[in-house]
Amino acid sequence: MMQLSDRYEKLKNGLKGMLEFRKRHRVKLKRYLLITMHILGVVSSFDAVMNTRTSQGAIAWVVSLNTLPVVAVPAYWVFGSNDFDNYIEERRSHREKLRPLAQRLMREEGVSAVELQDQSPLANSLRSLSLLPITHSNKVELLVDGRNTYDSIFESILEAESYALVQFYIIRDDDTGQRFRDLLIEKARQGVAVYLLYDDYGCIDIGEDYLAPLRSAGVRVSSFLDLVGPANGLQLNFRNHRKIVIVDGAVGFVGGLNVGDEYLGLHPELTPWRDSHVKVSGPVVTYLQIPFVEDWHWATGEWLETLDWNPVDKAIVNETSPKIDPQGVSAICVPSGPSDDVQTCNLFYQAAINAAEKRIWLSTPYFVPDESFIHALQLAALRGVEVKLIIPENSDSTLVNLSMQSYFAELHQLGIEIYRYQEGFLHQKVMLVDDHFCAYGSANLDNRSFRLNFEVMVGFFSKDFARKTEAMLTEDMANSQLAPEGQLLDRNLFYRFSVRVSRLLAPIQ
Template sequence: MHGPRVYARRFATWLSLRHPRLARALGFAHARRRPLFRVLQLIMHVIGFFMSISAVMDTRTSQGAIAWAISLNTFPFVAVPAYAVFGDGDFSSYIATRQAGLEEVRPMAERLVQSIDEAEVARTDLTGLMGTLSNLSSMPVTFGNTAELLVDGEETFPAIFEAIDSAQAYILVQFYIIRADDTGRELARRLIEKARAGVRVKVLYDDYGCLGLSDDYLAALREAGIEVQPFLNLVGGANRFQLNFRNHRKLVIVDGKTAFVGGLNVGDEYRGLHARLSPWRDTHMRLTGPVVTCLQVPFAEDWHWATGQMLTDLDWSISQRNEGDARGLEAVSIPTGPADPMETCSLTYLAAISAAKERIWIATPYFVPDEPIIQALQLAARRGVEVRILMPELFDSKLVEFSSYSYIGELEMAGAEIRRYQDGFMHQKVMLVDDDFSLIGSANFDNRSFRLNFELQVGILDRGFAGKVEDMLTADFLRSRATSAHDLAEKSMPFKVGVRVARLLAPIQ
């Protein structure tokens, strides 16, 4: 096994060949002749060593701690700056700060639960999947809802814009990414129009996801009286800014009566206009009924975190059932995040997988699961459940592409079927269990969604809606091809090495 000096020399040689000016500036050119390089090398290894201790103490999983510790001590020139930006850091302080804010907002959620008819709560099978998800998310199971599947941007954006145009009291908008392109400007135009008509509008966006969003775009919103806030990860001095903890939720609520949840952000690429990734395959849904009131809770929590303001001026009454529908859909809101007492996102998926009796269909763009998820899928396949996983053929991340190949063999061996979507880039996050349960939202099957991102999903128990999800996914499967471990066997050796390395780095992706 090569020592750190060998790797350091190799890095210096690579840097000298690829980026000679940078190498000369850092003293890496002809590193063996430069004392500065040896000093810098020693300093980086010392820093990497102490950072690896921090990683072992603070990283949430043993796999992540091992991955960081190895990287920091082996490749400090790369891993040290990466850990400074993406490492968990003082995670306990972050949790304490976030939970302190949630304690102020939580009474609204408690009143919300209390306001639901006791007879409805009594309908919920607390030992079943919906009851389990309710206990995990601390959100009630609601009845009398409606849900409409919105396939791709062609259906999603017109539906959102139509709802915005009909707003009478307020509009809540939250996205991970907002672009200042044609789609983003169309959203801004409609929000500005409603704000000038007296409708209260609040827009919450993620700092990292909207790094390229222009100041002019935001200024135009604010000038119209719209409250616009970034989701900041730094509140007071309790926690340093971390790019790790991103708000990945996609949510629009109009008047507390209509909500939109799913996988689409705001940008032309989500309408199939990306130069490389088009056509863009995604799924959103439109919801009405009591679950909409529940979806206001995570927005209120995030708004309070970003601004310190309590959203007491929203309609917190449980929305009336849809006329002529005595029961409607059974739905539960599932907001998840890194400050949860338990790993709610991964446990949600584990609960759904464990509850399956006949089939599990999963569509996800980023399939980089942890070992418990892999084992749960293997067990499901072994007990006779049909396990089908749909992922893209075309990826927007090379690391995720490499990682995805590493799981095919062990799932295929257990009897699961893995397919790759062929018609452009697939970005939807959809899960179908048996003939009656659907899960749709923003969460991927990866460590970032499981433990680092703020995500939002909605679980729906209804055969009619599940049938529509089945039809949608069946059409997607027809646009896919089966993949197997043999595909990896035919790849080049550098590709196979990349797959193994990506698997080792999966816990910190």
């Protein structure tokens, strides 16, 4: 009996010793892991200082890498580093091979007939930024919200005879996404050349069950970046946020809507969904093809030579005369991306703000800009320009919602009005300048659109279309509440602190 008791005690002590040994080693392992992450945080901080594109972004990364290295180090090597310089050089080399196309189009005989010879500072700035002309003799139609937009896009694709170029940041495998897929399949089977380009991150939930039927029907499908593999996965931060549809080179669509049920007001929380798109026809569509072709060439290596590249053929003509009608809408396509020589997207907005004499109205779901953008708005207000900003009351990002509030005080102090949209989620990206210029597209007023995303905006020089834009934004403001001055002073200390911390992280949002 004593022997069994002794054996039991030895076994119990042995198990106890093993548990204590594992516990000690687990503690040591955690300690070593934490030390390792702090070392990697310091090393990553050096990389951030040397390679991050802005000082604000570098500061934000350095602070987070050294205070929360366990979270920040993996995040930095996925979202922050990405071997940016090599990526930019490779992307630029592709763009430079294609850019002569734009130059040839502008030199082509007859193009002067559709180019607007406006020498205003804003017109000259936009030409230089985009390297594309301002064309007149265009038509534009404003599409408000999802149903109107999808009906128009689907109808135009249904009428395609030669080709359809389709590019979206997000495509959902839901009822809307399946209707969209079935339409592309139908047109491909009719012999129409259909090209579908999607962003890997935005369409991360799209699988082969969705894509395989498209390919089987003859639709040319490509992702913008292949995220499969350890190296390619580090390019996650470079997202193609463009939304472009072009039919037969004659009709084009750009704006804020992707493809999904939420854009029809079916999101479980952010509903109704408030968005805007535009349908354009005329010479500007020729130039809207260029960012798609550049992206397609980058993704596939294929050069789409068979597209319609003659802008003159698309110009509006008088019904009683074969001559081009100069009374059409003047428009310019402004693509932007991280491989540009300058921050095209940021400068596009700032050029318009600086040109404003009477008013500048802006509508965006994400208002997290840099200091230079805030200063541009303040200078506009100081010279007597009416500045109004429309943003959502309820955002799909808590961090963005907090960050946006950190700008209120410095805007309010100069009389800038901030409207918080109440009727659902506001997702449109719209700008109105004075009584003659407005712009629609995919670019938000945040650092991601300014520096990391591939975006596209189309600007319109048209008093008539500016009036339509004014009416739409006036209705949006009627469905909004003015953000009161000093509203943060009424919130508790923790909330105000969270707002300030979110502002520090703005450059990496």
